[in-house]
Amino acid sequence: MRFGQALTSGTLLQRYKRFLADVTLDDGRTVTAHCPNTGSMLGCAVAGSRVWLSPADGRNRKLRWTWELVESAGVLVGIHTGRTNRIVREAIETGLLREAAGYGRIRPEAKYGSEGSRVDFLLESDTAPPCYVEVKNVTAAVEHGIALFPDAVSARGAKHLREMRQMVREGHRALLVFCVQREDVTEVRPADAIDPKYGRELRHALNAGVEAVAYRASVSPVEICLAQRLPVVCP
16 A cells, blocks of 8 residues: 655654644644544554654645654554555455455445444455455554554454354354554464453454454555564464
């Protein structure tokens, strides 16, 4: 996924009210940017961090800037959760996400399940069972290259895991994709200390036949693309 316009760099002053961030640009201006991430942004919203913003595409936007990247622990991290599905879709279409190979049709935001959910992608083929693909953006990392998900309690994430278990019971495939938007990670684990319920639901889902994979992305101010598969570890 290439950014449509050149990003502008600056220094983070503060993130507040979840969706707002004050940034001092390199030219000295202080601006308020939209923060497109509803999580806690553990380790990624530290005042003084180097950040990159994209300019708004249209004139009807209340805020001119959108926060895209942050430098955390010496690496660039993609914090825009709205970009994640595009990154993964490109990987599906190019064959990089080999777990999703062999499907000729991709339906985004398809309704499914008994709890009124929408799956990120429904993959369909004339010769294979449909595959329900749920995508999660991963930005939180701790020592020894371990990434954690989620970085805040996620009732929605737990619901998605229940829905995916049901799809497997009905004879379909269900694929959970952790998109790790930072390059200092070697494995992904459930953040049991942050959201123990999600960790339990993930283990139930895996035991029921839901597939889980993680891919690390290459992140730059020019583009973000999936680069390497990582293990999903559930001790």
